[in-house]
Amino acid sequence: xxxxxxxxxxxxxxxxxxxxxxxxxxxxxxxxxxxxxxxxxxxxxxxxxxxxxxxxxxxxxxxxxxxxxxxxxxxxxxxxxxxxxxxxxxxxxxxxxxxxxxxxxxxxxxxxxxxxxxxxxxxxxxxxxxxxxxxxxxxxxxxxxxxxxxxxxxxxxxxxxxxxxxxxxxxxxxxxxxxxxxxxxxxxxxxxxxxxxxxxxxxxxxxxxxxxxxxxxxxxxxxxxxxxxxxxxxxxxxxxxxxxxxxxxxxxxxxxxxxxxxxxxxxxxxxxxxxxxxxxxxxxxxxxxxxxxxxxxxxxxxxxxxxxxxxxxxxxxxxxxxxxxxxxxxxxxxxxxxxxxxxxxxxxxxxxxxxxxxxxxxxxxx
Amino acid sequence: xxxxxxxxxxxxxxxxxxxxxxxxxxxxxxxxxxxxxxxxxxxxxxxxxxxxxxxxxxxxxxxxxxxxxxxxxxxxxxxxxxxxxxxxxxxxxxxxxxxxxxxxxxxxxxxxxxxxxxxxxxxxxxxxxxxxxxxxxxxxxxxxxxxxxxxxxxxxxxxxxxxxxxxxxxxxxxxxxxxxxxxxxxxxxxxxxxxxxxxxxxxxxxxxxxxxxxxxxxxxxxxxxxxxxxxxxxxxxxxxxxxxxxxxxxxxxxxxxxxxxxxxxxxxxxxxxxxxxxxx
Numbered sequence: 348x349x350x351x352x353x354x355x356x357x358x359x360x361x362x363x364x365x366x367x368x369x370x371x372x373x374x375x376x377x378x379x380x381x382x383x384x385x386x387x388x389x390x391x392x393x394x395x396x397x398x399x400x401x402x403x404x405x406x407x408x409x410x411x412x413x414x415x416x417x418x419x420x421x422x423x424x425x426x427x428x429x430x431x432x433x434x435x436x437x438x439x440x441x442x443x444x445x446x447x448x449x450x451x452x453x454x455x456x457x458x459x460x461x462x463x464x465x466x467x468x469x470x471x472x473x474x475x476x477x478x479x480x481x482x483x484x485x486x487x488x489x490x491x492x493x494x495x496x497x498x499x500x501x502x503x504x505x506x507x508x509x510x511x512x513x514x515x516x517x518x519x520x521x522x523x524x525x526x527x528x529x530x531x532x533x534x535x536x537x538x539x540x541x542x543x544x545x546x547x548x549x550x551x552x553x554x555x556x557x558x559x560x561x562x563x564x565x566x567x568x569x570x571x572x573x574x575x576x577x578x579x580x581x582x583x584x585x586x587x588x589x590x591x592x593x594x595x596x597x598x599x600x601x602x603x604x605x606x607x608x609x610x611x612x613x614x615x616x617x618x619x620x621x622x623x624x625x626x627x628x629x630x631x632x633x634x635x636x637x638x639x640x641x642x643x644x645x646x647x648x649x650x651x652x653x654x655x656x657x658x659x660x661x662x663x664x665x666x667x668x669x670x671x672x673x674x675x676x677x678x679x680x681x682x683x684x685x686x687x688x689x690x691x692x693x694x695x696x697x698x699x700x701x702x703x704x705x706x707x708x709x710x711x712x713x
Numbered sequence: 714x715x716x717x718x719x720x721x722x723x724x725x726x727x728x729x730x731x732x733x734x735x736x737x738x739x740x741x742x743x744x745x746x747x748x749x750x751x752x753x754x755x756x757x758x759x760x761x762x763x764x765x766x767x768x769x770x771x772x773x774x775x776x777x778x779x780x781x782x783x784x785x786x787x788x789x790x791x792x793x794x795x796x797x798x799x800x801x802x803x804x805x806x807x808x809x810x811x812x813x814x815x816x817x818x819x820x821x822x823x824x825x826x827x828x829x830x831x832x833x834x835x836x837x838x839x840x841x842x843x844x845x846x847x848x849x850x851x852x853x854x855x856x857x858x859x860x861x862x863x864x865x866x867x868x869x870x871x872x873x874x875x876x877x878x879x880x881x882x883x884x885x886x887x888x889x890x891x892x893x894x895x896x897x898x899x900x901x902x903x904x905x906x907x908x909x910x911x912x913x914x915x916x917x918x919x920x921x922x923x924x925x926x927x928x929x930x931x932x933x934x935x936x937x938x939x940x941x942x943x944x945x946x947x948x949x950x951x952x953x954x955x956x957x958x959x960x961x962x963x964x965x966x967x968x969x970x971x972x973x974x975x976x977x978x979x980x981x982x983x984x985x986x987x988x989x990x991x992x993x
Binding site for chain 1: 881883884886887888889890891892893897901902905906
């Protein structure tokens with residue numbers, strides 16, 4: 348059992364406040380990903396949970412006990428660092444055994460545990476090597492081995508895959524998900540890569556400028572982004588935002604006139620907006636189709652990936668737009684194309700960037 | 714390639730190196746030449762670079778002229794070794810604290826250490842004499858070791874601190890996460906990685922102590938048996954004559970062990986530096 352509760356955690360370095368009032372409740376055995384652009388405070392938050400950094404305000408509860416002033420060991424937390432932080436002068440065996448040596452375990456227990464960790468991570472034939480003789484992925488595994496060997500309740504990962512090349516990153520992503528299932532432990536993972544967040548997380552915390560922008564499952568974030576920031580951050584390629592004006596608020600939804608584009612009736616909760624308000628219509632590239640929809644764009648670049656053709660262009664209103672069309676879509680660079688938006692796929696954000704919740708979003712698969 | 718030179722530049726570079734080396738090595742060379750000549754030929758005029766009566770006789774006679782010479786050489790090495798050992802014991806925790814911890818007056822005290830270094834021992838000889846006298850340390854090995862340590866600590870701290878700062882902080886954070894105390898981390902993580910730096914500091918302190926012991930020896934110590942080599946060399950200055958050739962021979966012999974250690978460590982240094990290039 349390991350639940351983690353953050354109660355109004357705040358952190359300032361001098362005058363600069365980097366975290367504001369963070370409230371999070373993390374369940375046992377959850378895989379949580381903190382994601383956000385650089386400088387959003389995600390690493391600082393992780394270091395506060397680890398005990399490497401002290402929160403300026405608020406408290407930290409593990410299994411209901413206040414551990415704000417406790418040592419990482421007493422919190423039952425271990426951490427994998429971005430640079431792996433392996434001890435270069437020690438062998439792989441000694442690196443993994445390090446926490447156990449500190450804990451003064453007996454030789455037989457220690458060897459047993461290291462052996463078991465090495466088996467889980469397929470490092471048994473590498474135990475006598477030094478970290479310098481290992482590849483990036485193997486070093487990564489040693490760092491994970493060092494963190495699992497003392498069986499903590501909560502694992503922290505600080506951008507552990509950012510030093511690996513793309514192919515290896517994909518493999519390690521799968522391995523980490525597998526590890527999470529095998530260890531059945533609570534894991535908190537920091538990344539700036541939304542693909543890692545989407546693929547690995549049970550729930551994602553999107554951080555922006557020291558505040559929690561949204562906390563939810565990947566599909567919730569994808570289908571029901573709470574703010575424009577989350578909508579823009581989650582999903583690849585990024586969501587398009589088309590400026591529009593509200594023309595009417597009716598039972599069927601919100602009537603909007605997209606600038607230099609079609610008039611649409613969008614099925615969203617429309618409390619708080621009235622005719623004449625400026626809003627932004629968000630539409631994901633993969634939800635745009637080619638056809639008579641009244642949205643004309645001047646195509647500038649077409650990236651044909653085989654299965655899809657990612658099309659970049661600008662609308663007549665001057666807004667940049669990206670659409671993921673079919674692999675064989677009849678579309679050419681430097682020509683005009685007409686695109687179609689389905690009202691049910693559209694997100695609407697008010698002038699403050701808050702979403703008007705969609706009524707007809709797809710049923711979430713959990 | 715950035716370091717490609719023209720012929721002319723290369724000639725210039727080597728010429729400069731030769732001039733520099735001659736400047737440094739000529740005294741040693743002349744010492745060696747003087748040690749080979751018989752005493753009566755030393756002041757021969759005109760100067761003769763080479764003569765047929767060169768011999769190693771002075772290297773045999775010097776042990777008879779100054780019977781305690783061996784003891785003096787050992788004293789020199791012993792005092793320097795003690796100074797180096799004690800200095801390292803004091804400098805390592807201090808340098809680590811300056812590199813990693815935050816405490817009041819950190820920068821001020823560091824600057825103060827540098828300030829102390831600006832005084833030569835000579836300026837402080839009289840106050841030091843009084844201190845050592847009231848501590849009852851005069852005329853003992855400690856009279857030469859204690860001031861030696863005191864004067865070498867600042868250099869040691871400055872040298873080692875900058876080396877320790879280069880060790881990635883994440884390694885220490887990782888050890889902290891795993892429950893290691895500061896001292897455990899220092900012993901098991903930081904110091905093994907700092908070995909090349911420790912050797913640099915150790916060598917610098919050893920050489921520094923070797924160089925400065927003369928001053929402390931002639932001022933604070935009257936006991937013949939405790940004298941280091943530089944002070945012991947005075948015994949070659951007799952009432953009637955100075956046996957220059959034997960003095961030069963003794964000086965060279967005394968420097969020899971240090972030179973051998975230094976040459977050996979220099980090789981180790983290069984190996985240590987490349988092996989220590991750890992992070993990625």
